Amino acid sequence: MxxxxxxxxxxxxxxxxxxxxxxxxxxxxxxxxxxxxxxxxxxxxxxxxxxxxxxxxxxxPAAVQVVGRAVLLVPHRTARRRRGRAAAGLPADPGDRAGRRRTGGGQAGRQAAGDRQNLHGPSHQ
Structure with a gap:
């Protein structure tokens, strides 16, 4: 048991x-x-x-020392930023006046835009 x-x-x-x-x-x-x-x-x-x-x-922005003074570095333009300007219809170089003419900027472009919107204000030439 x-x-x-x-x-x-x-x-x-x-x-x-x-x-x-x-x-x-x-x-x-x-x-x-x-x-x-x-x-x-x-x-x-x-x-x-x-x-x-x-x-x-x-x-x-990055700060560096130049001649003993702190200065901010300006970043370079990248290809992406330039493409963004082109996609927006802007020339890659802001000084490119021929590019503005090609994209319809300037006085002629403003006049055409005014005509499309039926705005007939004074024209400055």
């Missing part, structure tokens, strides 16, 4: 441990999933922080 009682206790404890093992495996899976989510969130946060720093650096 003592042996069967000990065997029953061992079997009961083994069943409790098996149930606990299932619960711990479930918890471990949840912890691993949350860690993966945190790793993704951390990568996104770092990428956004890097972009923000890059944008702030691009937006703020």
């Amino acid at each position: 003592v042996e069967s009682e000990i065997a029953d206790r061992i079997a009961a404890r083994r069943a409790e441990l098996d149930e606990l093992e299932v619960q711990l495996v479930r918890q471990l899976d949840q912890v691993r999933a949350e860690r993966d989510e945190l790793a993704v969130a951390e990568r996104v946060w770092k990428r956004m922080a890097e972009q923000l720093v890059a944008e702030q650096n691009a937006a703020s």
Whole structure:
């Protein structure tokens, strides 16, 4: 009788441990999933922080020392900015008067625009 009682206790404890093992495996899976989510969130946060720093650096002019005085550097025009001017119908070089004539700017362009809008104000030539 003592042996069967000990065997029953061992079997009961083994069943409790098996149930606990299932619960711990479930918890471990949840912890691993949350860690993966945190790793993704951390990568996104770092990428956004890097972009923000890059944008702030691009937006703020750089100051340098010239002959002992602090001066701000003027950024060079980039190809993207020039394309933006061309897309807006503006010449790449603001001094390009022939480009303005080609795009309809100047007095003739203003007169034509006024004619299209039925505005017949004084014409300055």
